[in-house]
Amino acid sequence: MIGLEAINVTKIYGAGATAVTAVNAVSLGVRRGEFVALVGPSGSGKTTMLAMLAGLLRPSAGQIFIAGQDIGRMSETQRTRFRGRYIGFAFQSNNLVPYLTALENVELLLRLNGKLDRKGRERARELLVRLGLGERLHNRPNQLSGGQQQRVAIARALIHEPEVVLADEPTASLDTERAHQVVQTFAELIHEQNRAGIMVTHDLRMCRYVDRVIQMVDGHVSREIVERNEILRLAGALDSPDGGSEVALVHAETIGERRPRDDWRRSPAAVV
Amino acid sequence: MSMAFYLAFKEVWRNKGRFALIAAVVALITVLVLFIAALAEGLASANREYIEKLNGELLVFQANTQLSTSASRIGRSRVAELRRVEGVEAVGQVGFSTAKLIPPDGGDEINIAFIGVEPGMPGEPEVFAGQQLARSRGNNVIVDEGVIARLGVQVGDLIRLKVTRGTREEFYDLTVVGLTDRRQYFFQPAVFAPIVTWDNIRADGGQPGGELVSNIAVIKLRNPDEIERMKRRIEAEVKDVEVADKKTAWEALPGYTAQQSTLSTQQFFTFFIGVLVVGGFFQIQTLQKVAQIGMLKAIGLSNWTVGLTAFAQIIIVNALGVAVGAAGTLALTANFPVTVPIVLTGATALAAVLALLAIGPLGGVVSVVALLRIEPLRALGMAQ
Ligand SMILES: Nc1ncnc2c1ncn2[C@@H]1O[C@H](COP(=O)(O)OP(=O)(O)O)[C@@H](O)[C@H]1O
Ligand SMILES: [Mg+2]
Numbered sequence: 106m107i108g109l110e111a112i113n114v115t116k117i118y119g120a121g122a123t124a125v126t127a128v129n130a131v132s133l134g135v136r137r138g139e140f141v142a143l144v145g146p147s148g149s150g151k152t153t154m155l156a157m158l159a160g161l162l163r164p165s166a167g168q169i170f171i172a173g174q175d176i177g178r179m180s181e182t183q184r185t186r187f188r189g190r191y192i193g194f195a196f197q198s199n200n201l202v203p204y205l206t207a208l209e210n211v212e213l214l215l216r217l218n219g220k221l222d223r224k225g226r227e228r229a230r231e232l233l234v235r236l237g238l239g240e241r242l243h244n245r246p247n248q249l250s251g252g253q254q255q256r257v258a259i260a261r262a263l264i265h266e267p268e269v270v271l272a273d274e275p276t277a278s279l280d281t282e283r284a285h286q287v288v289q290t291f292a293e294l295i296h297e298q299n300r301a302g303i304m305v306t307h308d309l310r311m312c313r314y315v316d317r318v319i320q321m322v323d324g325h326v327s328r329e330i331v332e333r334n335e336i337l338r339l340a341g342a343l344d345s346p347d348g349g350s351e352v353a354l355v356h357a358e359t360i361g362e363r364r365p366r367d368d369w370r371r372s373p374a375a376v377v
Numbered sequence: 378m379s380m381a382f383y384l385a386f387k388e389v390w391r392n393k394g395r396f397a398l399i400a401a402v403v404a405l406i407t408v409l410v411l412f413i414a415a416l417a418e419g420l421a422s423a424n425r426e427y428i429e430k431l432n433g434e435l436l437v438f439q440a441n442t443q444l445s446t447s448a449s450r451i452g453r454s455r456v457a458e459l460r461r462v463e464g465v466e467a468v469g470q471v472g473f474s475t476a477k478l479i480p481p482d483g484g485d486e487i488n489i490a491f492i493g494v495e496p497g498m499p500g501e502p503e504v505f506a507g508q509q510l511a512r513s514r515g516n517n518v519i520v521d522e523g524v525i526a527r528l529g530v531q532v533g534d535l536i537r538l539k540v541t542r543g544t545r546e547e548f549y550d551l552t553v554v555g556l557t558d559r560r561q562y563f564f565q566p567a568v569f570a571p572i573v574t575w576d577n578i579r580a581d582g583g584q585p586g587g588e589l590v591s592n593i594a595v596i597k598l599r600n601p602d603e604i605e606r607m608k609r610r611i612e613a614e615v616k617d618v619e620v621a622d623k624k625t626a627w628e629a630l631p632g633y634t635a636q637q638s639t640l641s642t643q644q645f646f647t648f649f650i651g652v653l654v655v656g657g658f659f660q661i662q663t664l665q666k667v668a669q670i671g672m673l674k675a676i677g678l679s680n681w682t683v684g685l686t687a688f689a690q691i692i693i694v695n696a697l698g699v700a701v702g703a704a705g706t707l708a709l710t711a712n713f714p715v716t717v718p719i720v721l722t723g724a725t726a727l728a729a730v731l732a733l734l735a736i737g738p739l740g741g742v743v744s745v746v747a748l749l750r751i752e753p754l755r756a757l758g759m760a761q
Binding site for chain 1: 380383387391668669671672673675676677678679680754756757759
């Protein structure tokens with residue numbers, strides 16, 4: 106049940122005449138076992154939102170709870186420790202430590218949490234095998250393809266059993282086929298391991314693997330899609346008479362009522 | 378803590394080439410700094426050795442001669458006055474001159490310091506083989522290790538001394554009765570003769586008939602802890618003298634201070650270059666790692682861990698370079714003959730090595746601070 110909850114989160118960059126409201130009173134929640142995509146045009150505030158959810162950026166207003174703790178109230182040091190323990194990260198690039206092998210990169214998070222025992226090592230190995238990297242355990246990142254690197258990053262994001270897993274454009278540097286493989290496995294693992302997953306992406310086709318799509322425009326949530334078919338249509342994975350994904354968004358009007366598993370508090374901004 | 382050392386070790390180990398390169402630079406700088414230190418030490422002792430090892434505490438110069446051994450004159454009568462001062466245990470006259478030694482096998486002549494001393498008095502060096510000078514005017518001499526190394530002389534051998542008086546060359550055959558350790562004076566190996574003999578032989582000639590005049594007198598005190606008080610007392614009770622302790626005396630040797638400060642300036646600049654090179658290397662490393670460091674901080678590594686990792690690497694690489702450089706220098710200098718003025722004493726080497734170990738931390742400070750400033754937001758391609 107517990108996962109991540111953001112209440113009326115706002116981020117204003119700068120001050121005075123040059124102030125930019127990048128995120129404007131956004132509320133959203135992601136349960137454990139749920140995988141959510143954050144989409145929207147460039148400049149709509151996705152990265153800013155993700156940075157706040159990750160405890161990397163302090164909100165100007167609002168609260169963010171992860172595993173029941175208000176990360177906005179934490180000191181810098183506390184947030185750093187909190188990230189290492191409760192959050193898993195997969196970034197767009199520069200995910201891996203170049204001088205560590207695939208296995209060592211994954212084990213890093215166990216080491217950080219003092220869980221690098223025999224069982225932990227075994228889990229890291231199994232996870233990489235599961236991600237198709239059984240032959241690549243002892244290769245360093247520069248000996249891995251882009252897709253393999255992202256799969257190592259996914260393993261690293263999950264290995265320490267975090268509450269929340271955050272991915273920022275994880276497929277940006279991958280070709281279509283690889284991108285599908287990576288996100289599909291990512292989604293499987295999030296569901297299997299019961300994590301709250303959020304992925305920022307500009308590639309709508311990747312939405313077919315998520316349970317819910319949150320679309321941001323100009324710093325607020327413009328639409329939220331939970332209905333399976335609508336998500337598939339958005340992702341272009343369903344033949345529809347109206348065709349393209351953009352059109353699909355237009356039909357997602359009454360999502361609020363149609364979310365069967367949803368019992369999150371939601372701000373007016375999140376409901377369209 | 379253990380995380381920092383784990384990362385530091387892995388990174389150095391998996392980038393051996395790059396880190397070996399900078400360690401090699403540190404090693405070369407170490408060799409350079411140690412060599413300059415050894416040269417400074419070698420030259421200093423080649424200059425002051427005799428004075429440093431004197432078996433007395435105070436040196437007496439003629440007043441107003443700026444502690445110049447060559448300008449100063451101390452006569453026999455003055456020595457008698459010195460002996461009467463309360464607290465003076467013994468006084469020895471010492472005269473300095475130069476001469477050449479003619480090698481028996483006909484090699485190049487050797488410039489030496491020809492020093493006259495009073496047998497049994499302060500100023501006469503202790504021998505490690507053979508005998509001290511007899512109380513006589515005999516043609517007996519003690520030679521120092523510099524002479525031994527160049528001529529291979531032994532106790533009982535004859536050595537031939539050449540002095541030039543005006544345009545005339547005169548030769549003297551002297552018997553080696555004792556051997557002493559290195560007692561160079563003004564960069565020259567030393568031959569010690571009884572002062573009367575010295576007075577007869579020395580190049581500018583003695584004063585026949587007049588009293589025996591030396592350059593300085595060396596005083597041994599009854600209580601060696603009273604140096605300052607005795608210096609003042611002697612200057613008060615004996616007319617026309619200036620008294621100096623050994624250190625003051627050797628620092629007044631011609632060129633001594635200038636030479637030492639030149640060498641220590643060189644040493645400092647070499648050290649400084651080391652700091653810049655090491656600092657530059659790690660700073661470039663840091664700049665190249667901004668994205669990676671941002672990622673590490675984002676996934677939960679503390680600033681402390683990241684800083685300690687870099688610091689540990691700097692220390693490791695620095696220490697490795699200094700160790701290799703110091704070992705190399707020791708191996709090299711160990712095989713130098715005594716005639717080369719390179720002396721690496723334990724103390725100078727240790728001081729230099731300790732200073733060199735500070736190169737990394739000093740140079741690395743900027744890069745570590747830069748590392749600490751990197752924001753975890755970088756992981757998302759953002760910065761505040
Ligand atoms: N550090 C910053 N300082 C000022 N404005 C910023 C900063 N970062 C982002 N912005 C602005 O905030 C808005 C949202 O940016 P961002 O979160 O990067 O959106 P997205 O990821 O959806 O492209 C944009 O208008 C952007 O120009
Ligand atoms: Mg963005």
